[in-house]
Amino acid sequence: MIHRLTINVHPGLYAICRLEAEAAMPEWASGREFLSVTRTENELSIVCEEKEVPGEIHAERNRRLLQIEGTLAFTLTGVLASVASPLAEAEISIFAISTYDTDYILVASQDLERASAVLEEAGHKVQKTT
Numbered sequence: 001m002i003h004r005l006t007i008n009v010h011p012g013l014y015a016i017c018r019l020e021a022e023a024a025m026p027e028w029a030s031g032r033e034f035l036s037v038t039r040t041e042n043e044l045s046i047v048c049e050e051k052e053v054p055g056e057i058h059a060e061r062n063r064r065l066l067q068i069e070g071t072l073a074f075t076l077t078g079v080l081a082s083v084a085s086p087l088a089e090a091e092i093s094i095f096a097i098s099t100y101d102t103d104y105i106l107v108a109s110q111d112l113e114r115a116s117a118v119l120e121e122a123g124h125k126v127q128k129t130t
Helices: 079-089 109-121
Strands: 006-009 014-019 036-039 044-049 059-068 095-098 103-108 125-128
Touching: 006 109, 059 079, 059 109, 079 095, 079 103, 079 109, 103 109, 109 125
Parallel strands: 006 125
Antiparallel strands: 006 059, 014 044, 014 059, 036 044, 059 103, 095 103
C-alpha cells in the first residue's frame, strides 16, 4: 500500500541521548512539545529539546523532528516504511519513534532540506510548524 502523508517539521533542535540503564530519570529530561523516554536492560534513551541537555551527556545533537500528521490506526501497515525507504535510498539516516497515535523521525539538521525534498518526491507533503 502506498501512503501519501502530511509530515510536520517541528521547530528547534533535538538531541538523542544515551544514559546507563540504571540511571535515574534526569531533571533536565523534559519537554512541552516532545519528549520520548525508553528504558531497556542496556540503556536509558531520551529524546528531547537539545537546549535542555547538559553538554557532558552522551548524545547525538543537532537533530530535527518530523511528525506524521494525524492519528494512525493500528491496522495500517507500511506507514513508517513509506517514509524510511525513500530516505534510506537517499542515504539519509533516521531515528524513528512510534507513539500510540503516530510516528516520528529525527534527521540531522544538515539533512533536513534534502530529506524534505526526498519525501515530497515520494508523494508526501512536508510542512514546517511554528
